[in-house]
Amino acid sequence: MDDELTAYFPQAAEPASGGVPRLVPPTTIVNESTVYLLLGQYVTAGSAPANGSVAPYTDLLLAKVAFDAKATLSAQTRQIKWADTCSPWPYFPTTIYYRPIVEVGGGGGTGVVLDDGTLTFPAQARKADGTVVSLVLQSRRPEEDWELSWGTTVSGCSNPAIAEWDRQYGTLYMVTSCDEGFYRVVRSRYWGEE
Secondary structure, X not given: OHHHHHOOOOOOOOOOOOOOEEEEEEEEEEEOOEEEEEEEEEEOOOOOOOOOOOHHHHHOXXXXXXXXXXXXXXXXXXXXXXXXXXXXXXXXXXXXXXXXXXXXXXXXOEOEEOOOOOEEEEEEEEEOOOOEEEEEEEEOOOOOOOEEOOOOOOOOEEEEEEEEEEOOOOEEEXXXXXXXXXXXXXXXXXXXOO
């Protein structure tokens, strides 16, 4: 399994700017017999391109594996073949580039699938002023479009994980680690859009 998975991680080459690349723990979603992994790499502060390049987005990668429900357990555990990988960044709407966000990375933990099939991942972003916020990354068609929630947590909240999806009210609950030294539970509105 490790050999299959590491083949899809971005190369951890040292950037020309001198920043240190760090791998973000993968964010997982299990939807019936399909498993999604949002993988990512980000570079420490001070290494963002000065020219406003969208390069920070290229380090996000979505991998998918579908298990055969009819296969025996022993046959499935021999090897996991990750297929249908794609990089989300080319599919962000152009409006994202007008927001004060310079880097987007995975959040780790787990995501959820909404009732309409939307994949919803916790994510974290670095703003132009250097502060970090948590938000949600969503897609109904991973190979075609991705969206970031318009709403974010307050600055200083990172390492998000979705704790609960309330289907009745269309509300997401997410836990984040805050700079003040405690965890904060935040609630979204409008199915994760805010």
